[in-house]
Amino acid sequence: MTRATLRRAALALLATSSVAITPALAQEPQRVLALVTTAEPQVQGMAFVLLNAMRMQGATVEVMLCGRAADLARREPPGPAATPMRPMNATPAQMLAGMVRAGVRTEVCALYLPNADIGPEALIEGVRPAQPPEMARRLIDRATTVLPF
Numbered sequence: 001m002t003r004a005t006l007r008r009a010a011l012a013l014l015a016t017s018s019v020a021i022t023p024a025l026a027q028e029p030q031r032v033l034a035l036v037t038t039a040e041p042q043v044q045g046m047a048f049v050l051l052n053a054m055r056m057q058g059a060t061v062e063v064m065l066c067g068r069a070a071d072l073a074r075r076e077p078p079g080p081a082a083t084p085m086r087p088m089n090a091t092p093a094q095m096l097a098g099m100v101r102a103g104v105r106t107e108v109c110a111l112y113l114p115n116a117d118i119g120p121e122a123l124i125e126g127v128r129p130a131q132p133p134e135m136a137r138r139l140i141d142r143a144t145t146v147l148p149f
Contacts, residue, residue, distance in 0.1 A: 031060040033138055036149045039068035041080045044092035047149035052099055062138070063099065064130060066109035069149075070116070072096045073108050073127040100126040107135070 032054055036047050055061045065073055071081045077093040084091050090098075100106050107130035113119060120129055138144055 028143070029058045029060050030054075031062070031141075031144045032147060033062045033064065033144050034147045034149060035064050035066070036069040036072075037065075037067045038149055039080070041083060041085060041092050043149055044069060044072065044081075045085045045088075045095060047147075048092060048095035048099060049088075051104070052095075052102075055099070055102065055104065061099070062105040062107075063096070064107050064109060064135065065096075065127075066112060070108040070112040073106065073123050074118075075122060075124055097124055100124060 032051065034047055034051055036044060038044060038047075051061045051063065071077050071079070072093045073096065074081075074093075077091070081093045082091055084094075088095070096106065106127045108123065108127060110130050110132050113122075113129055116122075139146055
């Protein structure tokens with residue numbers, strides 16, 4: 001084999017290898033946006049356990065709370081949001097707070113605060129009211145997986 005033939009073979013191999021590797025390296029982490037609306041504590045807890053597991057596996061996780069589920073984001077959550085669940089011995093509100101502290105973008109729906117007769121100061125640090133146009137953009141983004149709970 002001549003030196004030129006070896007060079008062409010090496011370049012062809014390198015080109016083939018880089019094409020196969022580049023897409024895997026260029027992939028962004030999966031983005032998951034969870035819409036948590038249920039008042040059921042077990043479903044809330046399951047949502048947070050699964051979302052946290054996704055986050056630990058490299059996904060970008062975001063949470064939107066609405067209705068009774070938005071009570072979880074209050075500094076003093078009412079009723080079932082304050083009841084510990086087994087086996088983790090944590091309330092859904094505590095699970096959510098842990099995710100917020102870990103940097104998970106968390107918002108309450110734009111209707112929650114005015115209809116609960118409270119202001120944003122009633123929410124735990126790191127949770128903010130959603131802006132409908134921005135939330136709509138994220139919901140329709142094809143790179144986002146939307147999970148309802």
